[in-house]
Amino acid sequence: MRKLRNIFSIIFATTLGLSGCTPDYDAPKPDESELPEATNTIAEVKSNFMKSDWLVSNNESSSRYKDLFTVYNMDASESVTINGIVISTDRGGNTYKKLVIRDPKDGSAIDISVDASGVSAFYPYGQAVQVTCNKLQIGKYADLPVIGTTYVNAEKAGRVEVGRMNWLSAQNAIKSYGMPNPELAKPLEVTVPEVLAGNEKYRSQLVTIKNVEFGAYYQGSGLSYFPSSIFKLVKAGDKIPFSETNDLNVPVSRGIQDANGNIIPVTTSSYAKFASELLPMGKYNVTAIVGWYRDNSIKEGNYQLSVQEFKDIVSAE
């Protein structure tokens, strides 16, 4: 009987010893790393690489797309890095599969196109990031500089353009440092004429435009898009949503007008959480990312504001 007890106690002891090995995990500590120095600014990368030496495609076969859709390699022999503070967020559903960063040094900004929804989970508003450019491409998409990857657009007759980079390459190239700080991502305060002045300074920038009123574009009795000549301010009784939820995938343009009658379109995706909110009456301060879109060399391009979240529209009264 004693022998039996011994045997059982040995089995117990060994098994108890082993059962101590149940997996147990410590939570990782919050990232406290600091943004290292970058080799270049965003402005430098744009000017250094968007040159013929690095050209992959300028869609020479189509005059329509030439110089508006371009792709350049950034495969320099030495490491090329840029720093940025994320000024975009996809929380509102209007910014989709991209992030926009602003250089903390010179304030230059650029879109980064990423093939994943919810990228703000990794790169939220106010996040300091460093982008290693070497294995990425840069180029113009409808005349707006974008970092991404080469993409052959079958729907546009094989147009070679800068497209969304795979989520794995994005994670590999874009590293976050520390926790996000919204203070670093404050919008620039600008006026409508400053944006429309045509220089590229405000493209991809987060801006606040104060004391503007909302309106929509009308064609005959229906709503339409552009030009400013058909723009009318919202009046009492109008029930115009920011976007139309029944026509998915097509962004809808409304607009804002300042006290001097200067108008700029405000474009909203039907996937935006505020797509069905109605255009408000009265004066507002509007914070948005400045977009630029020109896909045809014989036509003019358009500036268009993209409001990221409904809370970025604040009453000015």
Next chain:
Amino acid sequence: MRLKFWVLLFALFSVSAFAQNTALRGKVVDAESGKPVQGVAVLLKERQVSTMTGSNGVFLFDQLNPGLDMIEVKSTDIFPLDNNVTIRKGKNDIGEIKVKMRINAGMDDGAVFIFSENQIDEDESQSNTTANLMGASDDVYLRTSSFSYSPMRFNVRGYSPEHASTYINGVSFNDGERGRFNYSMLGGMNSLFKQKDIAYYSDASSFGFGSIGGSTNIMTNASQYAPGGSVSLAATNRAYVLRGMGTFSTGLMQNGWAFTGGLVYRWSKEGAWDGTFYNSWGYFFGAEKVFNERHSLALTTFGAPTQRGQQGAVTQEVYDLAGDIYYNPYWGYQNGKKRNSRVVDSYDPTVVVNHTWKIDNVTNLKTGIGFHYNNYSSTALGFYNAPDPRPDYYRNLPSYDPESANAELIADLWRNNPRYSQVDWDALYQANYRNNTLYPNENAKYMVEQRHNNLMEGSLNSTFNTRLTNKLKLTIGVDAQLTKGMHYKTMNDLLGGNLWVDIDQFAERDFPNNPSVIQNDLKNPNRIIKEGDKFGYDYDMNVSRLSAFAQNEWNFRKFDLYYAARFSYTSFNREGHMQNGRAPLNSYGKSKLYYFMDPSVKAGATYKINGRHWITANALAETRAPLANNSYVSPRIKSTIVPNLQQEKVLSYDLSYNFSFPFVKGRVSGFRTHILGSTEINGYYHDDYRTFINHMMTDLDKLYQGVEVGATFKLSPSFSLTLAGTYADYKYTSNALGIVSPENGSFSDVIEPVMTKDLRLPAGPQTVGSVKLDYFHPKMWFADITLSYFGRNYLDFAPSAYVQSLYETYTAEQKAVLGTQEELKDGLILDASVGKLIYLPMKRSLSINLSLSNILNNTKMVTGGYQQGRIDLTNLTKFPAKYYYAQGFSFFLNMGYKF
């Protein structure tokens, strides 16, 4: 009219007559040690009566007819023996029958158990039926299939587990909701669960009506275990790496009490598949009091608290990138430690109480109640407005955009950096920390949810056996079962996040302006969820079953005959504890009660050409109530029942030629089973609709037919050769009615035919053959080597690829890729084992056994998997099939000590 039929039927079964007493007694002992051997089946072949030896090795037949017979003894523990016997009028005592112990039997089934568990573990829906027939030692074919075929997910006759009945001490343990026996509840304590009474296929049994896939009664009465103890230690490289086990039995003591206890522990830090682990306890306690010759009461309780990491099927591209069939997408590093995102926690504590009443020498009444509470949960990653965290998500693979400038870079990252090829836990935590910094009162980005599928069940069985004449046995049984299946999920780990909000994040995009439709519980809108809280869904399935059966078994000199009938009543409903925003009027509270009444009849006959060969035929016809588990369209969301909910109609028949000559014994059978009106559930995540889609199929007709052969040739006293195999055909014989139901409500349920006719059932290999050479040395050495062939194994198809509107408009190319069921690669697997039993003084013994599986390390054998439910008509290979591979070489080394 119905009533009259049943009265008549029972009258038919109750033919009574008077019996005279001629008895035969004997004792089975181990030839080497002289110890009594309990649990051995003893059979009088001419008279077709059988009994079991008790813990003292003694068996007794009474109410016999005098005359010649052949007595056969058999069990998993011994080499079977047969001998002629003359039964004279009055009492006969044939003394001791000395048998040779078979050590590898007991240990082999340890090895088999691991395979079976693997299969249960990996995917509950993919478990197979061979486990049910484990211990079927005296049927050459079934023994071979349970030992050698289970690694390939072989299913005997292609039947799914709900077509096999498992009882513990006569109490039915097929659960009421899914219709299956939960093998993992036994905790791998094989030596205590190996005493079984098995009825093959639809054959008659003394404990229940049974099923087409066979009936097994696991017997755990404490007095049935031989006194003594055992300890064993096993090392392996499969799901676990170490097993320690100890058992002790008192046997039936002078005071009428018997006790048996056991403890087992199985463990691995990492199993054969990357990132899996295994941590499992098992306990067993049995007590029995034999009050007198007539009454005994037994209590058995056991359970196996188990935690283990799961393994997932992936596409061939992923296996190729990983360069390894042991790749597992579920794990990743957290702080340098491997963490599995799919952890199963299971514990199914069980209590069975049995009363045995020997009313007279030929009559007994066995009554049992069973209760078990299965706690089963498995974890999974969840995410909200964040990139899909699964490393094998199709957009994260090089094939997603092979033309891309970065395809090679992606392949490189995937091959060389576990941050990308596995779950990147550290990054998920950082995403949550960043989210906390900006939005401390909002939804976390990533979390681990725990999906619970609990089950509480109570069963009552009572079986009355009597011998009405020396030619006729009567068995009557009643069976009642109440089941509550409880389904909900809880927050397991917020991964550093602050909270979760109980809405369907996938519905949010489709209903941006409808705050109520996205609610998982309208009674608690936008509820804040912390770790441990219930959320998502919470519903019960309530099932009641009641049945009664009666059976007659006739034994004549040339003929045996049995027939049996059962009547069952089943009812079920769903009870929702949350009011879902996608089905506000159809989710909360008790749903309508559905009930079914099912008759079953079966019969069989044996024609004895002589004692050496005989022919048997069996047939079974029944209807079966649909399983509650298969009857609701989207049970997590609502109480909607599948259209055309109906009973399954089963018709099954087989014909066998059996032979038992001194140099060869075995069986050749042909079988055919029709199952009409069956229902199946399928589900998959659809990334475009961003929702889980349930795709039910009903009105399915299936055919199972084939031949099976098993024969053992005694080549010499030491060598025997076993040939076994089956050639079968398991297929759908009708198209199905399909119902597509998205859980986020992004579109209404769609009803459309699914073109299933002539598709194969994903029931494992349909051609199997094996050759086994056994060696036995009188100095108690054992060895065997088995070569098995597996072929005609078909991949599970996705109903979404076979819906009528698509299927009928497929181009030739689309049909070839999407509308053609894949036949998996066939191949050979070589197994061997060697064992030695050493007798020590004082009736103790030591055994060592080593089994080697897949010795040639064939890593090309796909055991199963599935066609993906998502399809893309423009890029046909965008969502390729996912596979599970059979493990390559593995071993199982066991050392046991008995005292």
